[in-house]
Amino acid sequence: MANLEHLLQEIKIKSMLLKNRVVMPPMGTGLGQRDGTVSEATLAYFKRRVKSGAGLYITEISSVHTQGSVSPSALRIYDDSYITGLSQLVKIAHKEDAKIAIQLHHAGRESFYQLKRGEAMAPSAIASYVFGGSPKAMRREDIEEVIQAFGSAARRAVEAGFDAVELHAAHGYLLHQFLSIHSNQREDEYGGNMQNRARFILECIQAVRAQVGQDFPISLRISAEEVIKNGYSIEEMQEIAPKFVKAGVDIIHASFGTHGSPGGIIQAPIEYAQGFNVHLARKIKEKVEIPVIGVGRFTDPVIMNEVIKRGDADLIAVGRQHLADPDFLNNAIAGHPERTFQCLACNQGCIERLIYEGKSVRCAINPETGQELYYPSQPAAEKRQVWIIGGGPAGLTAAAEAARLGHQVTLLEKEKQLGGQVIIAAQAPYKGAYADWIDQLKDRALRYGARIKTGIEVSESMIVEGKPEVLILASGAKQIIPSLEGIEMPSVIDAWSILKGEKAVGKNVVVVGGGLTGMETADYLIQHGVKSLVLVDQLPKSPINPLTAHGNMLNYRLKKAKGQFMFNTQLSRIKQNSVELIQDGQNHLLSPVDQVVIAIGAQAQNSLEPFLAQSGIDYYVVGDAAEPRRIIEAVEEGARAAWNISG
Ligand SMILES: Cc1cc2nc3c(=O)[nH]c(=O)nc-3n(C[C@H](O)[C@H](O)[C@H](O)COP(=O)(O)O)c2cc1C
Structure with missing residues (x-):
């Protein structure tokens, strides 16, 4: 001690x-x-x-x-x-x-x-x-x-x-x-x-x-x-x-x-x-x-x-x-x-x-907080065999909670590493603690008796053979890549690949998308030595509220690094060493640009859902697999699905 x-x-x-x-x-x-x-x-x-x-x-x-x-x-x-x-x-x-x-x-x-x-x-x-x-x-x-x-x-x-x-x-x-x-x-x-x-x-x-x-x-x-x-x-x-x-x-x-x-x-x-x-x-x-x-x-x-x-x-x-x-x-x-x-x-x-x-208190990583009246503390009366597909925050929370309630839980993750988008986001400046949280979530699920397997992509036939009584689909989201001229050029890269360190950071970079991923990727780029950074979004302002604690820090660091924001702006074409933009109806040529980072959002990855709908299996779709959102929604839905099994 x-x-x-x-x-x-x-x-x-x-x-x-x-x-x-x-x-x-x-x-x-x-x-x-x-x-x-x-x-x-x-x-x-x-x-x-x-x-x-x-x-x-x-x-x-x-x-x-x-x-x-x-x-x-x-x-x-x-x-x-x-x-x-x-x-x-x-x-x-x-x-x-x-x-x-x-x-x-x-x-x-x-x-x-x-x-x-x-x-x-x-x-x-x-x-x-x-x-x-x-x-x-x-x-x-x-x-x-x-x-x-x-x-x-x-x-x-x-x-x-x-x-x-x-x-x-x-x-x-x-x-x-x-x-x-x-x-x-x-x-x-x-x-x-x-x-x-x-x-x-x-x-x-x-x-x-x-x-x-x-x-x-x-x-x-x-x-x-x-x-x-x-x-x-x-x-x-x-x-x-x-x-x-x-x-x-x-x-x-x-x-x-x-x-x-x-x-x-x-x-x-x-x-x-x-x-x-x-x-x-x-x-x-x-x-x-x-x-x-x-x-x-x-x-x-x-x-x-x-x-x-x-x-x-x-x-x-x-x-x-x-x-x-x-x-x-x-x-x-x-x-x-x-x-x-x-x-x-x-x-x-x-x-x-x-x-x-204007809502009551909760906690992004503790689904019990503010929901103590609904939180089941006793083991479930009927123990079920539960499969969870996806080991991001929603899937891992579902696994820990379902196992805590006494269910027989198997979590299957397609990637080698658990954590989904959180592991990627944890690469952004100051966010390393998010990766620790994923490790702890995994340990908690294991401690309660869940089985976790990585590197396994679940198919319909595996579900038919495995016969889980309950299935929680927490398969996350994939990035949206727009189809526009020049998108195939080698200078174009998606935000997640940048955060994963898969490609060197350019010198003159345009980040397309001013949401959390875009802002945090810009933050990462600045930390990794980008010389000039322009952040483009079609909205009139960034959806990241600058009054919030983290939003303020992101805005502060971007401004300090002389990052330029271009709102009401759309990317129309990517060229060899430049990009064409439309801002408030006016054409702009931005040059030089040697890297274009796409961070315009994500879409649910839930291709197993139609099969599950007619399979007769009791199933839940949670987190980004239902709709890409924040950690708090992923954790809450993962937990709720597990609690509902026992209910
Ligand atoms: C949800 C929430 C509500 C708070 N409400 C009050 C309050 O009613 N009165 C108060 O003096 N401080 C309030 N605070 C501030 C906390 O008492 C505390 O000073 C602050 O959270 C910093 O401590 P921490 O970093 O340990 O969280 C609140 C903080 C949070 C997160």
Whole structure:
């Protein structure tokens, strides 16, 4: 077993004794009822999370005020009627010998829901970074009302049995909006210099302290650094932090960033190393005598242990890893760290699904997350003989899940290597961890007893002979190559072959297709020394949202390398040393071009489906074999197919 002695050390904070230094930070789930109460789905989700063995769990944002809810399904604590529901979360945590805090929250201007209702309020009437619409500037009586609301919410938290409360003064929400010049241009004592802008937070802390008594722990979540142009610095925060302590805070939770910070840094993408921002916690610790929580991309308990040992932070918040694989700590303690699926920081199922799709939380690589109510934990009543065709993410997930449920599973993969497109995508810069995940998925399937054979292309007659009772077709997709003049020229190559390293990278390259494959291939080309790169797409802009964490990094690197984007543009002809393009109806000749990389998309590869449809075999078509999409859909459909066999 790895030495985790520092991470597993107890810590006492006022009346709260934590069994170790691991914290699950607040994470909105979107699983609550539409009236902001705790749902069965919230409870099931939380029951699974508390199995991680962390010392402290902090609930998702819970609104202290009617105008403070970020969305209808976000939890609320602004009325006594919410106490009973919330206390169920407390019982779940206490049953696992863990402590639980509730995060007290007011969205201010950062709520599409409140802006739409015309109810959003903020220090000044300045538009939201993310949603545009303007809030109402808070009057003195609004300020007083919200301060009192924080106090009353804290009183309810005590009544519900919580062990602590956390005030959310980070990430661009109301308390942070007071602190930031980007949202606070008040001319009264709540605006102006940093000291004045901190006044609202200080008064909220005091109101909370007045309600909870001296021995009840209060945590304050701050953005230690604002991470936005002209935002406040860590040095400014260092000056203000001791004042928060004086006002009554017992823990500082040192997060970072705000709405509008470039590339969603709060949920940092895979480009960032574990604990990349823990120096912020250290800087806060230099100025205060109370425990400080560090956060950011932590997945490995050994690294967390090092951070505690070094004294950079007293506790470590582990967010998305709790979604990707809540067994990370138990696996490490049991001496099986290799079993832990490390969070890939893709944000597909968690924060970006919540924000950009308005849906509840999931995880791209953990199909159980957010679906705990449907997740079968018991072996299937009837064991079936299952064939899975294709060993990409959908097929491997189906294999692991079906085998876990006790079915007799054989997975057959045409290629020598497992992983399908993921293995190819893993060649793109920073994405090596995706290949590790495929290896682990394979190991998990084998551990549960699945048989895996590679280099076997399944034919109809093999199915007839093999007589599987259930067949899951997860045969993936193949690339689309357009038919146009010059496509046969040696300078033309498909994106997957480039990523597989099958052909040397050219000097002057055109990438056709601005989706994820096109952008990541362009990223790869830049890393491999391409001199000039033009990315062409017929859409008006890249489908890769530049506000997303990974999308931002891709856009940033392409621009930094002086990559040129040409949208509304079609490739019409490929010539010896040039290409002809049509942009907005105008002809263009691009020259010199010595390599044309085709990345216009993929189409389902499911030629066995018509046979299966009339074979009488119980079958499912999943992942890209149904329709080319992302990892999250592949994993979910693979898992669902396996779960349905048992259903
Ligand atoms: C789905 C999701 C929801 C989040 N909701 C909250 C929240 O309600 N309150 C909060 O302070 N932070 C929230 N965060 C930020 C996390 O608490 C954490 O700071 C962030 O995920 C970085 O930690 P990690 O790299 O370990 O995931 C959320 C993050 C995610 C992924």
